[in-house]
Amino acid sequence: MRRAVRLSLLLLPLTFAVHFPAEARESSVDGSGMIDYTRPPKLEVGSWVQYRMQSKSIQGFQDDYTLTILIAGEEEWWGEPCFWVETWTEDVGKPKRTMASLMPYSMFGDSMASKHVTWFLRKSIQGLGPDGKPQQVIHRRDDNDLFARKGAPKDEPVEVRRDTLGRDSTSVPIGRFADCLKTRQVLRIVEQVTKGDSSIYYERNEERTRFITHDVPITSFAREDVDDHQVGRSWKLGESQKAGPLKTLERARGALVLVGTGKGDLTPELVPERYRRSIREQEAAQKAAPKAPAKKAARSG
Secondary structure, three states: OOOOOOOOOOOOOOOOOOOOOOOOOOOOOOHHHHOOOOOOOOOOOOEEEEEEEEEEEOOOOEEEEEEEEEEEEEEEEOOEEEEEEEEEEEEOOOOOEEEEEEEEHHHOOOOOOOOOHHHOOOEEEEEEOOOOOEEEEEOOOOHHHHHHHHOOOOOOOEEEEEEEEEEEEEEEOOEEEEEEEEEEEEEEEEEEEEEOOEEEEEEEEEEEEEEEOOOOOOOOEEEEEEEEEEEEEEEEOOOHHHOOOOEEEEEEEEEEEEEEEEEOOOOOOOOOHHHOOOHHHHHHHHHHOOOOOOOOOOOOO
16 A cells, blocks of 8 residues: 555466555655645745555555655756655654655646656655765656657556545644545556466555645645555356456555644755755855856966
8 A cells, every 4th residue: 555556466376466555565655746746836945744654454464654755955957947855754663764856846737747757757866875975866767658648558457537525624633624625536457367277357446535735735635545445256267157246355444644744854864965955045055155266377488
């Protein structure tokens, strides 16, 4: 449930492809995908939001971690104004994991920004190198992505449905938010494979209900409830009439709730210090810096 990343299929005879919401995935969460790109950017360097995620599944898996999203700085990359997002993931009883992503301001208002965040990623930092300096990796899009806007076929049968559920209120650890816009997104994945003399059908429905309010900076939501339901069935080839009803393979429920917001009191851990200010402040500091005296030309003769 934590990451929007699918595990490899686990296919056994007369069993199903179960995608566990497990703690087995220890990669860091990238908070750049949680930013509200639907309205003009109102990001301030140093501002942050913090959430807590708790979930349990019928298979016995659970999540309990804190997620901090920090606007850690700005950088002009190839003439394009961008902002650094630093994300801290802290599981209970485990070391903190940190990553940073450089995103362009031009993605705000783009209809593809929320659906395909990685299309806009410019650089990322996953950790420090042997010299103790951040290891910056330039992101290059796959060739297939360049044709996606032209209606290229999907790699997998995924259906996404979004609905608006009206206005509602919600209470989270930092207070009550009234008159939120309540939305629901359902991601549906259907797969059917043949293994040996059997056919296996798998279906996953991940429902996310979000309470949206502009009183929350950066992400614009106070709470997100998640219900991840996986079902399946199998039958011998040629005997589909004996398949029987769909059976629940796994179901995980959880909630991501806002636990804090702030500005200026957190220090970035990966973003280089020279970028930990707005581009305007960086330019002003550069202009104010004393210039080195010009060298005199040597006389000939």
